[in-house]
Amino acid sequence: MNDARPTIRPTQPSAERTPQEVADDVVARVLARAGTAVQAGGTVHSTYDGEQLDLEERTSLRRVAGLSTELEDVSEVEYRQLRLERVVLVGLWSGSSAAEAEVSLRELAALAETAGSQVLDGLLQRRATPDPSTYLGSGKAAELATVVAAVGADTVVVDGELAPSQRRSLEDVVRVKVVDRTALILDIFAQHAKSREGKAQVELAQLEYLLPRLRGWGESMSRQAGGQVGGAGAGMGSRGPGETKIELDRRRIRNRMARLRREIAAMEPARATKRASRRRNAIPSVAIAGYTNAGKSSLLNRLTGAGVLVENALFATLDPTVRRAQTPDGRTYTLADTVGFVRDLPHQLVEAFRSTLEEVADADLILHVVDASHPDPEGQIAAxxxxxxxxxxxMDVPEVVVLNKVDRADPAVVARLRSRELHSVVVSAHTGEGIEALGQLIADQLPRPGVPVEVVVPYERGDLVNRVHEHGEIDAEEHRPEGTLLRARVDETLAAELRSVAV
Known part of the structure; x- marks a missing residue:
């Protein structure tokens, strides 16, 4: 099979270049840098990332060669796990500029490689709107079939969401499996989720996506004729077995979805109890959110030494991690590392991960981490x-934009972002630049306890004194024979407990 990458044509003046030549050059640049999602010289860790014990397990999840997805291997409905191996990318260049189309196609290549596939070739079409039948149009679909056959690909990955009819029509032309962007993201989530709740959320999202897209081949899918239809000779003896197989699958999927929703709902009280406990103890919370691969886990490790998984791949973090940290003035707060977002994040995932994403809404502060070295950081912020x-x-939670990876970013881009995002801070989770300023900014933004107290706490209630140190602000502390004198500001709950035991 031909694995050769297309050669990049010499750049011509833009006025002399046709849209097709521009599109071909975009594809060539994307393919020339294919591998950045999982390689890029490897993942670089800092000493704050710990031993990274999960990394070997994550690496072992890469797809293995020899898994076929050709349509002739499919005998029943497509209720099966995606098996990406050798793929061709397909994108549309519509009203956006060629640069935006290149960013989107490059992200699709990164997603495909994160799923464990090998990107062989690509095709970018200049078209105002997708073709309602085959997404690309009959001529371009035929060209795609030729490319797929030439490179020996077994899967086509489309940079968009396909209607069920579009996917079926395109598969009929190219004769290999067609996967859209939504299905690809769902597959990555299915590979990487580890917790019971995360797995249930991903499976629910996959089933919601799959239900309207069931497709079958062969006599097991024959429709029921029913009654005296089709003229003479129809009716009794001509009725097929009915849509028994596909209807059975639909019923099983709906039943499974209902069961998953009940399981996820049953897990929510535990998460809510933990959040209520933090609120009861007046522990402020900070949520780290942002685009996938922006460096959120690296920032969590730098601030807390949590040692959570850090990998130069999209969606390395799916299960939220909550760790304790301290402000420079000694107050305790929690940091929650959340799942990364992406352009056009499938609505099925937003719905399924709603309980997890509530960590963001319940926070006192959001650290919106942005990869300042990315070609389109403004697009990531908007997404x-x-x-x-x-x-x-x-949207009601205070937000601080953390411009990460400044050690690799263009200073002009950083200056542009800072001028647009007034409430921002510049850091590098890898080198530690700006981390102290970020810690001070967190301390300034977190809510401060507002109830002043002056009490003498008996020595046998040292636990209360410790809570004042952790969650309050102490103006004066003096040890007396009868106990510890505290002048401090605390929350209302702790103030009531202190007054109840005061000497």
Missing amino acids: VRHVFADIPGA
């Missing part, structure tokens, strides 16, 4: 805020 808008209450 994340679009998801925030879908989470009730998230």
Whole structure:
């Protein structure tokens, strides 16, 4: 099979280049850098990332060669796990500029490689709107079939969401499996989720996506003729077995979805109890959110030494991690590392992960982490805020934009972002630049206890004194024979407990 990458044509003046030549050059640049999602010289860790014990397990999840997805291997409905191996990328260049189309196609390549596939070739079409039948149009679909056959691909990955009819029509032309962007993201989530809740959320999202897209081949899918239809000779003896198989699958999927929703609902009280406990103890909370691969887990490790998984791949974090941290003035707060967002995040995932995303809405402060070295950081910021808008209450939480990876970013881009995002801070989770300023900014933004107290706490209630140190602000502390004199500001709950035991 031919694995050769297309050669990049010499750049011509833009006025002399046709849209097709521009599109071909975009594809060539994307393919020339294919591998950045999982390679890029490897993942670079800092000493704050710990031993990274989960990394070997994550690496072992890469797909293995030899898994076929050709349509002739499919005998029943497509209720099966995606098996990406050798793929061809397909994108549309519509009203956006060629640069935006390249960013989107490059992200699709990164997603495909994160799923464990090998990107062989690509095709970018200049078209105002997708073709309602085959997404690309009959001529371009035929060209795609030729490319797929030439490179020996077994899967086509489309940079968009396909209607069920579009996917079926395109598969009929190219004769290999067609996967859209939504299905690809769902597959990555299915590979990487580890917790019971995360797995249930991903499976629910997959089933919601799959239900309207069931497809079958062969006599097991024959339709029921029913009654005296079709003229003479129809009716008794001509009725097929009915849509028994596909209807059975639909019923099983609906039953499974109902069971998953009950399981997720049953897990929510435990998460709510933990949040209520933190609120009862007046522990402020900070949520780290942002685009996938922006460096959120690296920032959590730098601030807390949590040692959570850090990988140069999209969606390395799916299960939220909550760790304790301290402000420079000694107050305790929690940091929650949340799932990364992406452009056009499938609505099935937003719905399924709603209980997890509530960590963002319940926080006292959001650290919106942005990869300042990315070609389109403004687009990433807009995509994340679009998801925030879908989470009730998230837009009301104070937000600090953390411009990460400044050690690799263009200073002009950083200056542009800072001018647009007035409430921002510049850091590098890898080198530690700006981390102290970020810690001070967190301390300034977190709510401060507002109830003043002056009490003498008996020595046998040292636990209360410790809570004042952790969650309050102490103006004076003096040890007396009868106990510890405290002049401090605390929350209302702790103030009531202190007064109840005061000497």
